[in-house]
Amino acid sequence: MMATAAASGSPPIPSEVAPQTRSGGALRKIDRALGIIIAVPTAVLVIVEVFVLLGGVASRYVFHHPIIWSDELASTLFLWLAMLGSAIALHRSEHMRMTALVGMLSPPMRATLDVVAIVAGLSFLLLILPSAYDFAADELPVTTPAMEISDAWRATALPVGFAVMTAVGVVRLLAVGNWRHVMGALIVTAVMVGGLCLQQPTLENLGNLNLLIFFVGIVACLVFAGVPIAFAFGLATFGYQALTTQTPIVVVVGRIEEGISNLILLSVPLFVFLGLLIEMTGMARAMINFLASLLAHVRGGLSYVLIGAMYLVSGISGSKAADMAAIAPALFPEMKARGSKPGELVALLSATGAQTETIPPSLVLITIGSVTGVSIAALFTGGLLPGIVVGAILCVVVWRRNRSEDLSHVSRASMREIGRTFVIALPAIALPFIIRGAVIEGVATATEVSTIGIAYAALAGLLIYRRFDWQRIYPMLVETAALSGAILLIIGAATGMAWSLTQSGFSRDLARAMAGLPGGVPTFLLVSIAAFVVLGSVLEGIPAVVLFGPLLFPIARQVGVHEVHYAMVIILAMGVGLFAPPFGVGYYAACAISKVHPDEGLKPIAGYIVALLIGLLLVAFVPWISIGFL
Structure with a gap:
């Protein structure tokens, strides 16, 4: 798997290099x-x-x-x-x-x-x-x-x-x-x-x-x-x-x-810290409890809750692993109690990780905006519907696999209980929409709105949810810095590499080759999908975007592909690569969070990968899904 910042505190020297003298x-x-x-x-x-x-x-x-x-x-x-x-x-x-x-x-x-x-x-x-x-x-x-x-x-x-x-x-x-x-x-x-x-x-x-x-x-x-x-x-x-x-x-x-x-990237550490605040204050659990009250009584209901919850919180933390870690522990015990197999759980968690890669304020979207000049507000608008479309296709797979689930021991939540959980969850549910709406409407930049989100989450934790552990703030700040530093150093190094490629004339050669592909736009999109699935499995999203975004986005414009549409296609393609075994590093992160052996999820994830690819092709060849609301 790909090692990332995932734990608070400062661990000692790793065991592989522990002193023996x-x-x-x-x-x-x-x-x-x-x-x-x-x-x-x-x-x-x-x-x-x-x-x-x-x-x-x-x-x-x-x-x-x-x-x-x-x-x-x-x-x-x-x-x-x-x-x-x-x-x-x-x-x-x-x-x-x-x-x-x-x-x-x-x-x-x-x-x-x-x-x-x-x-x-x-x-x-x-x-x-x-x-x-x-x-x-x-x-x-x-x-x-x-x-x-x-x-x-x-x-x-x-x-x-x-x-x-x-x-x-x-x-x-x-x-x-x-x-x-x-x-x-x-x-x-x-x-x-x-x-x-x-x-x-x-x-x-x-x-x-x-x-x-x-x-x-x-x-x-x-x-x-x-x-x-x-x-x-x-x-x-x-x-x-x-x-x-x-x-x-x-x-x-x-x-x-x-x-x-690049000042746009200042939102990286701020959104990372915001994601940690959401988990610490109980806002993520409040969202899950509300969705569970709506859907827990239907077959596969908690799987639908997982898909919906990942959609709501995705992108805010700056780390897909952090998104999964905020959701899985709250849902998996009950899902296992209902008979779900561990392999099925980790497979669905991985699939939702790939599905929600385009959901704003995804750091991949912010990175694309910073290295290609594409409007971040447009990217935030264009990223919402592709996630819904792919999520709907995942729901079809969930429905097929849970048609025979035994719900005899599950009671339906009363309207009073649903209303109570909704009132409790409302401040938490409002946060993602406040963040996205503020950027889309031009009230604040992506960097500025992250501070508004931090202030909102802190006040909600202190005054509404009454969960604010002051002792966790310092470890959260250190974790924020570690994850942000790891991401930003990759962006810096990849920027240097991309500049070297550009200076060599490679970008011009690549542009000519890609523009000269037979079949026009469909072939260009299919080649891009294949390339970014591979890149996503090896480099993860941000390094691949920084390295190849400045090279390929001008080519996309040249062949007639809208830049926001192209961004959604390559992000989803990288998501498939990131979470598809055997090389997808996100899959192994999901296994670690779920405490499930990777072998158990290999068979169940196949159907979800097929669903993700169908959704990806639908987004690729129906541009309106990405640009219909711009």
């Missing part, structure tokens, strides 16, 4: 202290970002006197939050990585590849750190327009963040008990780097064949070996630029910074 205790103390030093200021940054943006919204809409420097300050703090959050993710071993193949290997081989992942990450950090320092130094003379301070205050986040991650990586490497693994990983890395350096004269004459070597061959080897995706992208881009072009690496650092610091 007398210095192990000292290393653990250093590791723990390093985690605290990183986590505390980053948690404070999340809080400050919320208040800065909420203050900007209030000054503009309530007091009609906008604070002109609020966005600039938020942007500066955001880059620091992203870089320190990446360091937290590294410290917690929560950077996104493909471990499906690694997990099939023997324990000694897995341990070796874990060390290789550490060494590969360290290699990238050590290679990029000098250029990151040069980039920050170049920003010293630049003065920001609103606050009138040196832009180096913002740019310094890059070298500091990379330096902190380097320190974390060194501690991890020193903590490895088996030095044979360390030496083996160092030798393998040195041989690969040295071999590529020796071949530099040859590589310089290969032209665009280098794209296959670095961005297909090397990236694939690193990703499938379990190296975190961000570092795999970064190493491939660094190697390509350093060995085959004359471009200074400081330019690549600039592209990484550009990818991370």
Whole structure:
């Protein structure tokens, strides 16, 4: 599966690299202290970002006197939050990585590849750190327009963040008990780097064949070996630029910074924190209880509740795993009591994960808007109906599989009980619609509306649901920073890779090839679906979008496909790949949340995958579903 930020707190050094020497205790103390030093200021940054943006919204809409420097300050703090959050993710071993193949290997081989992942990450950090320092130094003379301070205050986040991650990586490497693994990983890395350096004269004459070597061959080897995706992208881009072009690496650092610091992406940590608030305050459970009162008495009723609940909460947390974790524990015990098999449950949970990928305020939608220039308000509007259409097709599968369910022991909820659960759930149900409506109607941007949602959820938890555990706030802030940092570092690295592909002329070649496909729009859509199903299973949604979105969206416009329609098609295609076994990493996340062995869901999920593909094709060839309400 793909490891992501999923737990609060700061776990100790992973067991695979746990110290086996007398210095192990000292290393653990250093590791723990390093985690605290990183986590505390980053948690404070999340809080400050919320208040800065909420203050900007209030000054503009309530007091009609906008604070002109609020966005600039938020942007500066955001880059620091992203870089320190990446360091937290590294410290917690929560950077996104493909471990499906690694997990099939023997324990000694897995341990070796874990060390290789550490060494590969360290290699990238050590290679990029000098250029990151040069980039920050170049920003010293630049003065920001609103606050009138040196832009180096913002740019310094890059070298500091990379330096902190380097320190974390060194501690991890020193903590490895088996030095044979360390030496083996160092030798393998040195041989690969040295071999590529020796071949530099040859590589310089290969032209665009280098794209296959670095961005297909090397990236694939690193990703499938379990190296975190961000570092795999970064190493491939660094190697390509350093060995085959004359471009200074400081330019690549600039592209990484550009990818991370897009102000639209500031909504990523804010929506992550909002999702955690919804779970903590009991708002998610209130929604589920209301849907269950309506449907629990019909055959397959709780399966319909699962589909509806995932639709309501999806996209708000910023993590599909978090969406599933908010819903599954509340529903699965009762579903099992009614006779549902564990494999069926995890299969449906995975299918709903894929179905709800287009539901706003999905971070994939926000990412597409940031890297392609497509209106986020239009994407939010276009994403609602495709999720309903695919969900309806999943409901058909549920109906067929539950026609013989025994409901003799299930009583129908009274109108009074339904009304009571509705009143309790109403503030929670209203939140997703407030968020989506505010963006669609232009009341607030996607970034600003997330702070409104946070304030709303906090007040609802304190005043209405009376569930607000203050002790959980700090772990939630750290978890927010870790997940956001992991996502944003991938976006930065993928932006650098996408820029390299564009500079090479690959985008023009790809445009000509895609535009020249026989069959026009239908063929283009089918090829895109096939490509993004594969990309979704390997890279997950956000990295694939950042890497290929800027290349393919102009081609879609050229062949006559509406950009919002195309966005829905590729997002659903990536969702199918993400949750389809054996390589779909989202499927394994669903298994982990459900505590079900992956083998149990393989047979039941087949029917749901077919339903998802039917829904995907329907959305692809009926554009009105995506753009009918624009």
